[in-house]
Amino acid sequence: MPLPDRANRHLFHSGILLLLTIALSACGSVPQYGPANGSLVIVGGGRVGEDIWGPFLELAGGAAEARLIVVPTAGGREEYEEERVVAGWHERGVEHVKMMHTVDPAEADTEEFVKDLREATAVWFNGGRQWHLTDAYLNTLTFLEFHEVLARGGVIGGSSAGATIQGSYLVRGAPEGNQIMMSPGHEESFSFLKNSGIDQHIDTRERWTDLYEVITAHPELLGIGLSESTAIVVTGDIFEVIGRGQVAIHDARLTFAYGDTVHYYTLDPGDRFDIVARREIEEER
DSSP states (O other): OOOOSHHHHHHHHHHHHHHHHHHHHHTTOSOSSSOSSSEEEEEOSSOOOHHHHHHHHHHTTOTTTOEEEEEOGGGOOSOOOHHHHHHHHHHTTOSEEEEOOOSOHHHHTSHHHHTTGGGOSEEEEOSSOHHHHHHHHTTSHHHHHHHHHHHTTOEEEEETHHHHTTSSBOTTOOTTOTTOSOOTTSOBOOOSSSSEEEEOOTTTTTOTTTTHHHHHHOTTSEEEEEOTTEEEEEETTEEEEEESSOEEEEEHHHHHHTTTSOOOEEEOTTOEEETTTTEEOOOOO
């Protein structure tokens, strides 16, 4: 007998994924943080230049071959004009790009809604407020299909709210305002990058130390703060910084070692980071 509702179906699929993860983990082949297949491009907002969208499209199979889904839902509108949403990607040479948007989780839980997503090699989440994304898609069929894009080797990217949604903890998820770092009822994110909390606009909005509150309450998380026009490209448990600015790393082990002093360190474009070891990868000389 099929499971009758969304919640039970999600539990069913989650159970299967958990069993597969345990089996693969026993073989030592599953990353602890990043996706087992595919890649993530996580952008801190601001202008997204070719130095960021170029690698994203390469991971998607190239502009001509990519099958891209753009999700504008974080912007908070009931409706969007698809032509406007996808226009910038057409200008970048992407031939096959479609918009996916709803504010209704019941619609997001239908086979009809996800049919284009099942053909996608890439998904891009636009900016706005990240809680709109979780309200519409979390634990729906669409949510499961986002993860399936990665499972078949695709790429998921996004900027600003589209960056934060990729972590496991929903930083600044309060509908009341984006100054609130932690909001009960809006703390679960999409977990493309597990055990992480991701912040954005840290340079232009002076948010360098804001993740301290989150990792103090949840010391198991890795806090990642992204400057504008800056991204991390995650493959497995390694990421590389690309773009123009710095990335701030918040690690509770270091913060607690410094007592009450807020402590973070920064990475620059070109730096590579081992997420499991929580340290920069030194280049061989």
